Each structure stands twice: as C-alpha cells, then as structure tokens.
Amino acid sequence: MTTDTIAAPAAIRSHDLEVGDGLTMRVNESGERKPGQPSLLMLHGSGPGVSGLSNWTAMLESLGTKYHCIAPDIIGFGDSSHPDPSPQGYEANRDLRIDKIFTMLDELGVDQVIPLGNSLGGLYTLRMAQLQPERLHSMVLMGSGGAPNLPLLPALGKLIRYYDNHSPEGMGDLLLEFVYDKEAFGPRIAELSHERYTIADREDIRRSHAATFAQVGEPPRYSVEELAAIDVRALVIHGRDDAVVPPEASKYIAEHLPNADLYILAKCGHWSQVEQADRFKTLVDNFAAGLI
Numbered sequence: 389m390t391t392d393t394i395a396a397p398a399a400i401r402s403h404d405l406e407v408g409d410g411l412t413m414r415v416n417e418s419g420e421r422k423p424g425q426p427s428l429l430m431l432h433g434s435g436p437g438v439s440g441l442s443n444w445t446a447m448l449e450s451l452g453t454k455y456h457c458i459a460p461d462i463i464g465f466g467d468s469s470h471p472d473p474s475p476q477g478y479e480a481n482r483d484l485r486i487d488k489i490f491t492m493l494d495e496l497g498v499d500q501v502i503p504l505g506n507s508l509g510g511l512y513t514l515r516m517a518q519l520q521p522e523r524l525h526s527m528v529l530m531g532s533g534g535a536p537n538l539p540l541l542p543a544l545g546k547l548i549r550y551y552d553n554h555s556p557e558g559m560g561d562l563l564l565e566f567v568y569d570k571e572a573f574g575p576r577i578a579e580l581s582h583e584r585y586t587i588a589d590r591e592d593i594r595r596s597h598a599a600t601f602a603q604v605g606e607p608p609r610y611s612v613e614e615l616a617a618i619d620v621r622a623l624v625i626h627g628r629d630d631a632v633v634p635p636e637a638s639k640y641i642a643e644h645l646p647n648a649d650l651y652i653l654a655k656c657g658h659w660s661q662v663e664q665a666d667r668f669k670t671l672v673d674n675f676a677a678g679l680i
Contacts, residue, residue, distance in 0.1 A: 438466070462485050502524070510530060528625065626652055
C-alpha cells in the first residue's frame with residue numbers, strides 16, 4: 389500500500405467549455421497534468437440535482453494533490469447545457485453525452501484518462517471503453533449498473549420518480565437511501581438536501597431528468613460477450629449495503645471483464661466515494677499508481 393500522505397486539499401477550478409452544437413459543459417478541475425500520467429475523469433451518477441461537484445468535491449480536493457482531475461457536469465446535468473428538446477431515453481442521451489465527453493477531452497488536450505464512473509457514470513465508462521479504448525489507460529467502476537436481470541430496487545425507483553414527491557423532505561429521504569449509516573450522515577444529508585432540492589427545482593433539470601428516464605427502451609445491459617471484449621484494466625468497487633444498485637451488478641461485471649479486480653466495501657451504500665472517502669481514495673490512488 390502507498391505511504392504517500394495527501395495533505396492540504398487541491399484547489400478546484402471551474403469553467404464552461406464549448407463542446408459543439410451550441411452546447412457547453414461545466415468543467416471542474418484540480419491538480420496539474422504531468423507527462424506520462426493520465427488524468428482522472430470523474431463521471432457522476434444520475435438523480436435530481438446531481439453535478440460533478442456534488443459527487444466528487446472530496447476526491448477533487450484529495451486526489452488533486454497528486455493527479456490532474458476532471459469532474460464535469462455531464463450534458464443534461466447541473467450547469468452544463470440541457471438540450472431542448474432533449475433526447476428521449478437512456479441510449480439516446482448516453483450517445484449524446486459520451487460524444488460530448490470525448491469532445492471535452494479533445495478541447496482540454498487530454499489524450500488519456502482513467503475514468504471513475506459512479507452509477508450512471510459507470511455505464512458511460514463501459515461505453516467509452518467500447519468506443520475508444522485507446523483513450524482509457526484503465527477504469528474505475530463504482531456502484532455501476534449494466535448487469536442483466538437485476539431487480540429494480542425501491543431506492544432506484546424513488547430516484548427515478550423523485551418528482552412525484554418534489555420537496556425538501558422528499559430530497560432528504562432520497563439522499564438517505566444512498567448511505568449505509570443514516571444516523572451518522574443525517575446532519576450532512578440535511579444540508580445537502582436543501583442544496584440539491586433548489587437545483588432540482590429548475591425547469592431545465594426537470595426536463596433532462598424526465599428525458600433520461602423516459603421509457604424508450606431498457607437501461608443498457610452488457611452481455612457476457614460485450615464485457616469480454618473490453619480489454620481495459622478495471623477496478624470495480626461496490627458498497628455491500630448499496631440500496632440503489634445491488635452488489636450483484638458489480639460481481640457480474642467484474643466476473644466477465646477480462647482484466648478486473650472487485651472490491652466490496654462493508655458498511656457502505658451507493659456513495660462509496662462519500663461514505664468511505666478515505667478507503668475509496670486509497671484504492672483509486674493505488675490503482676492509478678499500478679500498486680494494485
């Protein structure tokens with residue numbers, strides 16, 4: 389295990405970047421690029437009010453002391469553009485969003501990355517590995533979907549149908565589903581829920597959420613053959629107590645990717661990068677450094 393100590397948090401730099409077709413992406417960065425070192429590309433999950441900063445601030449600050457980190461608001465989320473009309477359904481939105489992620493990397497002059505894909509970001513990471521595997525030095529999948537024949541857990545249903553109960557209390561109830569230790573995280577969730585509720589109340593956020601989860605086709609599922617063809621070194625992380633995506637999803641993915649290691653974190657829900665921040669940071673740091 390590495391003995392490096394990450395001390396003072398790295399400063400986060402935020403800016404808007406044009407990515408074509410009249411669209412812009414809010415890009416949050418920390419750290420500096422180093423020759424021969426891939427950037428860490430942090431891709432957030434779905435959910436009302438989510439953004440690059442809401443998912444990744446702690447990792448931008450800690451890992452940014454050693455690596456160049458990029459945590460964008462994916463198109464249709466946060467302060468990036470929200471197409472109007474929006475593409476409808478999982479695949480149409482996925483294809484547009486991944487195209488713009490690659491454009492963003494081109495505009496930043498970043499040739500190779502290690503994506504850290506959280507939940508929906510994990511699905512997008514797998515698709516990026518199919519489309520442009522040469523751009524991925526390796527990849528981290530955290531709480532990712534993509535396995536077939538999984539049940540729709542109540543917490544994920546609550547996320548999808550959030551606007552049926554759009555209120556500060558409804559947001560708090562939803563965010564508590566993301567963590568294992570609800571008592572310990574209660575005060576923090578209360579603070580986050582107010583911020584997320586205000587963002588989720590925006591008309592463009594509502595429109596993009598509805599479009600993402602429009603019932604046009606099924607969520608992307610990866611067959612055994614598709615995963616076997618992705619020859620990108622992978623670190624697959626999942627909280628044992630995830631109430632949003634069951635750990636069986638990551639077990640399936642890790643079993644069929646040809647070069648993957650699986651870590652199941654005890655006493656951890658869907659937000660391992662938040663609830664188990666030190667363990668998550670250490671795993672990613674050692675993986676990026678080639679120590680595991």
